[in-house]
Amino acid sequence: MEQVYLTLNAGSSNLKYSVYDAQVRHKLTAGKLEFKVSPSDSPDENALSLAVDRVVALVENTFGGDCIAAVGHRVVHGGDFYSQPILVDEEVLVRLKTLIPLAPLHLPAEINAVEIIRQHYPDMAQVVCFDTAFHATQMPLAQWFALPRALNEQGVKRYGFHGLSYQYISTQLACVLQPEHRAKVIVAHLGNGASLCAMQDGKSVTTTMGFTALDGLVMGTRCGELDAGVVLHLCQQQGMSLNEVQQLLYKQSGLLGVSGVSSDMRELERSCKPEALQARQLFCLRAAQKLAGLIPALNGLDAIVFCGGIGEHSAATRTMICDYLAWLGVKLDVHANSVAGAGTQSINRIHAEGSALGVYVIATNEELMIAQQSAALVSPH
């Protein structure tokens, strides 16, 4: 049996997996296992373990026991340690554990997934592929907070996330966008987590997420950009503990917090409650404001690309965001927008004739990036 690459993307409530052939040309299978989130802080290790066990059993049954050449993992934060994918060893695990406070929603499950695979296959090559890595090219100034400079030297700076998704979109820009739309592009990755990335010639120049994946846009359960004074108020005036503030900002805010209905955009679109509409409107206003705020770093804008669960599938969200950007000369083709993401096409042009900017929907593929990066480290030919 030919060797395959297994990719794992362990979230706080689901495990996404895929299997690629030895040449990383074909996705042989893929899926998502949901598991119940434990009410405690950390994701339920047992639930994750069961999900990884199921994936391992599935891969072994379908492809054979010793067919896996390597397991590649999405890891959201590499901190100042890593800006390239790396083979896992003891030191890597120790370093990643020190970063857990910077990505409490993601890193515990991602590290657990590595450890569970180790128990199954002690000698298996495992590669960790970082969301932060793509943003190593950011303009240096964009990585700064206006804090005392010693903090920057200690690593308190803007890293940026969703890098595997942006890297995939970057590979698509050159081949699918009209030539006049390729140089200065803002990509909107709108999923449960959401961010924007300004790219010059396919490289990250600046992005809306920062030190952690809390910054920037309104998200499913995360607040996005927030006046730091609110955090002080919650601790000092309302007596909230740090742990309570962390839960509030990461898990009880965003679309869920504002709507009181759901963190899921599909449910908000179905709801007739005014709070659900208000949450969607805030999501879109913030996205448009943040998008406009990235334009100076590019000194212009040729195109906008939407991706991620919401970006690829919610025509109403794309319309609302682009309505706020009409002053830039953005004009959508109503029909193209309404059908984008519904069919099998992975790339859709949705701007109208005469639009000053190109607007596209591209189905992202983080798994392909993980499989390619893993293959490059394990069999680099």
Ligand SMILES: Nc1ncnc2c1ncn2[C@@H]1O[C@H](COP(=O)(O)OP(=O)(O)O)[C@@H](O)[C@H]1O
């Ligand atoms: N057809 C759809 N219409 C509107 N929103 C959608 C649709 N399909 C998925 N979504 C939204 O996409 C979000 C999940 O995005 P996804 O990128 O899959 O998340 P994750 O960050 O977990 O990878 C949810 O808010 C979901 O409601």
Ligand SMILES: CC(=O)OP(=O)(O)O
């Ligand atoms: C970094 C991040 O927010 O990831 P996700 O969208 O998968 O939650």
Ligand SMILES: [Mg+2]
């Ligand atoms: Mg995601």
